[in-house]
Amino acid sequence: MTTTPTDRDRTVRDELFGPRRRAVTVGIVLLISLVAFEQMGVGTAMPAVVAELGTVADYAWPFVAFIATTVVGTVLGGRWCDARGPRLVLLLAPAVFGLGLLVAGTAGSLPQLLAGRLLQGLGAGAQGVAVYVLIALVYSVRARPAVFGLVSSAWVVPSLVGPPVAGVVTEHLSWHWVFLGLLPLVGLAVLLVLPAVRGLAPPAEPAPPHRGLVPAAVAAALGVAALSWAGQHPTVAGAVLAVAALAVLVPALRRLLPAGTVRARRGIAAVVAGRGLIAGAFFTVTAYLPLTLTATHGWSLSEAGLPLIVGSLGWSAAAAWQGRRPELPRLRLLRIGMLLIAVGTAGLLLVAPAWGVAWAALPLWLVAGVGMGLGFSSLSALLLAGSSPDAVGHHSSAAQLTDQLAQAAFVGLGGALLAVLVTPAVALPVLLVVLVVLALVGALIAPRTAPQEGSLPSPGF
Incomplete structure (x- = not known):
């Protein structure tokens, strides 16, 4: 009997939202959405937080604490x-994140706020990896693209509503409720995933111990945090700190990342490298595009946010589309996604200069958003397809670490270019060229991300 596309769609939909999986699917989306909303909303509330608890000089520290x-x-x-x-991670990590919300939400001093942000970061990091491992355990290969489409939406929707909601809450209630208001939802998310968590057994063959993992993790945390701080302080001191951060990061990453990541060796190393390339290219532009539109073209802050909204909608739509087509090759979707990001970013070279066409940022970033929806979701599916059961956690953490490092490094590069070249109209075209190269390299290595021989069968990859 031939299975039609409608039958396949129904099968995947039933696996995600049928009686056995509905609660855990909603719980996963909610867990990711909470972290995403907090990250997006805190940026809006932070000026009010710092005005009450510290000074402008303290502005970067709540972000650095979370990243570390x-x-x-x-x-x-x-x-x-x-x-x-x-x-255990799926139970404890949300609890630690929730405790961080409580500590930060009741903060009456900057040290207490930073303590809360440290707890939030610890819980969010562990929770993100555990969600990937849970997806690998409870969903079939065919359903995973659809799951990652939902995960993408869990990031996209908070990027649209998080800042304005946080702004309204801060103005009409208090910045404290940007943290405290999420606490009930943390409990709800844990209750939703609890049935699936109860049925999980320990691995039949636990992964062998990784010696030196804790010191490497701490060194990487300090290095990434220092890079982030240096990116927000493009001074001589910031440049010196960035060099020192790299000196700490390089040996730590040799232990934390799969061998061959820098060379994009075929298999999981290329997938992890691809995550760094796609995150570095896309998220760095989202950090600097509003600056271009406001400082160079005189747009208001609300107007400058429109391309980001359009890009987020493109990301969400493309992620949902690829999720309904599990039979399509992920390698091809990845290459197309990387190329679309390259096209969208290259097109911004006609926007960034003072003579540029500012409105073109809207369609261009829609193109890049579609590319992100195809590429990022495909990389997530390829990550699970290329990982043995005892390595999903390690590979997921490596991919997320590469995301964080790439964003810190290239946002910092943008800050350094602004410090040297002074105006966004001059500095940002240089940065855009670098980011176009990143996306093109990502398209070039796409074939290397195929699961190596010996991996579990992965239809459509």
């Missing part, structure tokens, strides 16, 4: 999941 412990949580959560399964 996110790295530690990502690495240690991945290791625990491989050794003992994701069960």
Whole structure:
């Protein structure tokens, strides 16, 4: 009997939202959405937070604190999941994240706020990896593209509603409720995933121990945090700190990332490298595009956010589309996605200069958003397809660490270019050229991301 596309869609939909999986699917989306909303909303509320608890000089520290412990949580959560399964992490990580919300939401001083941000980062990092491991355990290969489409939407929707909601809450209630208001939803998310978590058994063959993992995780956390701080302070001191951060990061990453990641060796190393390339190219543009439109073309802040909204909608739509077509080759979708990001970013070279056409940013970033929806979701599916059961946590943590490192490095590069070349109209075209090259390299290595021989069968990859 031939299976029609409608039958396949129904099968995948039933696996995601049928009686056995509905709660865990909604729980996964909610867990990711909470972290995404907090990251997006805190940026809007932070001026009010710093005005009450500190000074402008303290502005970067709440972000740096979150980034640092996110790295530690990502690495240690991945290791625990491989050794003992994701069960405990899926229960404890949201609890730690929720405790961080409580500590930050009741903060009356900057040190207490930073303590809350440290706890939030630790919980968010471990939780993100555990969700990937849970997806690998409970969903079939055919359903995973659709799951990752939902995960993408869990990031996209908060990027649209997070800042305005956080702004309204801060103005009419208090910035404290940007943190405290999410606490009930953390409990709800845990209750939803609890049935699936109860049925998880420890791995039949736990991963072998990784010596030196904890020191490497701490070193990576300090290095990534220092890069992020240096990117927000493009001074001589920032440049010196960036060099020192790289000196700490390089040996740490040799232990934390799969061998051959820098060379994009065929298999999982190329997937992890691809995550860094796609995150570095896309998210760096989203950090600087509003600056271009406001400083160079005189747009208001609300107007400058429109291309980001359009890009987010393109990302969400493309992620949902690829999720309904599990039979399509992920390698081809990845290459197309990378090329679309390259096209959208290259087109912004006609926007960034003072003589540029500012409105073109809207369709161009829609193109890049579609590319992100295809590429990022495909990389997530390829990551699971190329990982043995005892390595999903390690590989997921490596991919997320590469995301964080790439964003810190290239946003920092943009800050350095602004410090040297002074105006966005001059500095950002240079940055855009670098980011176009990143996306093109991602398209070039796409064939290398195929699962190596010996991996589990992966239709459509």
